[in-house]
Amino acid sequence: MKKKILRTIIVFVVVFVAMLIVILGYNKLQDRNKQKEDTIVKKNVKVITSETNKEKQPVSVTDDSIIFNLNPGYKKGDVIVSGITSTSKNGFIRKVIGIENKGDNCVIKTEPAVLTDVFEKAQIYKRIKLTEEGNKSVSYSIGKDGNNGDVRVQNAMSEIDNSYRTIMLADKKETDDENNGIEYVFGQKFEKESDPFTISGETGFDVWLDIKIEIKHGNITCGMAIKSKEEGKILLKCGKDWNKEKEWGLWEKSLPNYEFVVAGIPIVVTNKLELNAEAGAELEGNIGLSYELASETTTGFEFKSKTGKVKEIKEIDYDSDGLQWETISVSGEASAKIAIHYISKLYGCSGIDVSAGISGKAEGEANQTANTDLEGGYAGSLDLSINPEIQGELIVDIPVFAEDLKKQPLFEAKMKPLWSKHWESSVKWKDDLEWTETGKQGSKYITRYSEVNNIACPVFQFDVPWGWKIESEEVGNGLDEIDEKVVLTNEKGVTVTYWACQHQLGGKSELMLKADISKVADSEFKPTIPDGVGVDESSADEPYANLGTMIVAKIHVTGEMDMKIDMEYSDCDSVFYAVVPESYVGEREFIGQAGEVDEFSFPYPTPYAFIAESADGTFTAGEEKQIINILKSFKEAE
The missing domain is CATH 2.30.130.30 (Hypothetical protein.)
Incomplete structure (x- = not known):
């Protein structure tokens, strides 16, 4: 009986194993047939x-x-x-x-x-991780989600409602305990300088290339997308007035060509990477910007020969604490950008050329202020933002995907900021900007000789714009040669000086100068009979001393001569500005240790002067604009 049961068990096992072999063999055959069906x-x-x-x-x-x-x-x-x-x-x-x-x-x-000449039928989905030594790739497949029927691509891209999203691969490198962060395949520290910009920072990034090719009945759906994961920080300093952009190539690498095989057909991918930094400014003053950011970006295209249309793939996720700024004075905008540039092609002929970057931007006006009530010591209003900047082009040097796929630009639409913030020092931030070191709020400075000495004499006013400060104030007591001297200065040392003198300062000099004087603006100063001066009946209705129309003049010094040894002028080239009567326009020679003050003052009734100078006799366009506005604002106090 026992032998009979044992024989039955053995027969059952043999039959089961035989059936299993048949089933597995059939499934393998079916898999091979399916693979053949997928790619012909x-x-x-x-x-x-x-x-x-x-x-x-x-x-x-x-x-x-x-x-x-x-x-x-x-x-x-x-x-x-x-x-x-x-x-x-x-x-x-x-x-x-x-x-x-x-x-x-x-x-x-x-x-x-083209590929449709090679494949009768194909479904190729490839993700390639780019490295400096040799690229690595993984294939992925498309399947149905049993819950909702949406089409999904495992471990690469998902297609939901015809939009592509990239799923992050779980292939991070080991965490570096020293910096408590992720190591990246590519990385770069940098510091570049090009007057007036200094840009520095560091970045690390990983890059993958997704390739999708579906061919059936002579039609092709194809696409390429670059996915990058990056992390970095960037610091920009712009030290003076500027209106220009500057770009630096930080790193460039042509990666080894990569080949993978589909049904015996070799497919070759060429890849080139570049890392660039860029700074831009349209501002008066100076500013510093800094930000840190981690992001994931996907850029590329998909083409369907049935419709002949190209669809852009353009997505970005980020994590950042935002943009920080520091400044002495700024008006306008400045930006700092870092971008990764990718060029990927099939067979070196067709593919994508895309640049994905992040730009930090500050726009508005701000200045250090003497108003101690303001937190941080700044006054003004700024719009701060971190913006994605994606540029790209579909490259078709020689058609590979399809004959009717043409070279064309990608990503023309402007993307919304990733992060933005509006900063104001207070509700009345414009008043904050006009707070001067004298403790007087407002954009006007009023001369003080009359007030301090309690006498009637001309009192003048002029603007002190943001970015300028009262460096020194001197008020005489009636016995000094100089009644009053006020010096305005900016952060670069350009000065605008108000002089009120008892008489011309004079002094001997052996140097004679020659200058061309030209009008650059009308002055707000309209001479009348000054306070403290009796009415001259013969000219009671005329401006005092017939000064005539007052202007802001540019004094261009073109020659100098040492009178002890020279007979002719030698060439020179320097400039300063002053408020003078329009009758001063033309060529003028002057001499004396106080030459500028004496020669470019005006009697009212004693000499007054309002002169702008720089140490080297030159001004930037922004400085020129500012000092002309300051000089133009000079007039008798209201």
């Missing part, structure tokens, strides 16, 4: 790889021909696909249009071919 290569396709027999490899490849030592047996209409070889580093897809024998060589005449 056309019969007239010929393949060349680095493994091809040496005698069957070309000895030379030109734009329109492939040259062999021996006739490879190709026919007109055949499609040749080459991987990476010694004669074709980028590989190629060509169609044979003619065969010629020249001496010992066989010349195969060719024209460009």
Whole structure:
């Protein structure tokens, strides 16, 4: 009885194992058949790889021909696909249009071919991680989500409602305990200087290339997308007035060409990476910007031959604490940008050229203030933002995907800021900007000799704009040669000086100067009879001393002569500005240790002068604009 039961068990096991073998073998056969169904290569396709027999490899490849030592047996209409070889580093897809024998060589005449000439049917989904030594790739597949039926791409891209989103791969490197962060395949520290910009920082980034190719019945759906994951920080300092952009190439790398094989067909990908920094400013003053940011960006395209339309893939996620700024004075805007530039092509012919960057920007006006009630010591109003800046182009040097896929720009639409903030020092921030070191709020300075000495005499006022401060104030007591002297200065040391003198200062000098005087603006000063001066009945209704119209003048010093040894002027080139009567316009020679003050003062009734100077006799465009406005504002106090 026991033997019978044992025989029954053995028979059952044998039958079960046999059925299992049949089922597994059938499933494997089905899988192989399914793979064959997924990818079908056309019969007239010929393949060349680095493994091809040496005698069957070309000895030379030109734009329109492939040259062999021996006739490879190709026919007109055949499609040749080459991987990476010694004669074709980028590989190629060509169609044979003619065969010629020249001496010992066989010349195969060719024209460009496309992927639909190679595959009858194909579903290719490839993600390639770019590295400096050699790229790594993983294939992915498309399946149905049993819950809602949406089409998904595992471990790469998901397609929901015809929009692509990239899913982060779980292949982070080990955490670096020293910086408590992620190590990246590529990284760069940088510090670049180009007057007036200094830009510095560091960045690390990983890059993947997604390739999608679906071919069926002569139609193709294809796409390429660059996904990058980056982290970095950037610091910009702009030290003076500026209206320009500057770009630096920080790093450039042509990566090794990468080849993967689909159903025996080699597909070659070329990749080039660049890291760039950029600074821009349209401002008066100076500013510093800094920000840190981690982001993930996906940029690329998808093309469907059925519709002939290209769809952009453009997404960005980020994490940042925002933009920080520091400044002495600024009006206008400044930005600091870091961008990763990618060029990826199939067979070195068709692909994408995209640049994905992050720009930190500050726009408005701000200044250090003497108002101690303001937190941080700044006054003003600024709009701060961190912005994505994506530029790209679909490259079609030679068609590879499809004949009707044309070269065209991508990402033309402006993207919304990733982060933005509006900062104001207070509700009345404009008043904050006009707070001077004298403790007087407002943009006007009023001369004080009359007040301090309690006498009637001319009292003047002038603007003290933001970015300027009262460096010194001197008020005499009636016995000094100089009644009053007030010096305004900016952070670069440019000065505007008010002089009120008892008489011309005089002094001996051996140097004579020659200058051209020209009008640059009308002055707000309208001379009348000054306070403290009796009415001259003969000219009671005329401006005092017939000064006439007052102007802001540019004094261009063109020559100098040492009167003890020279007979002629030697050339020189310096400039200063002053408020003077319009009658001063023209060429003028002057001499004396106090030459500028004496020669470019005006009697009212004693000498007064309002003069702008710089240490080297030059001014930036922004400084020129500011000092003309200050000089123009000079007038008798209201």
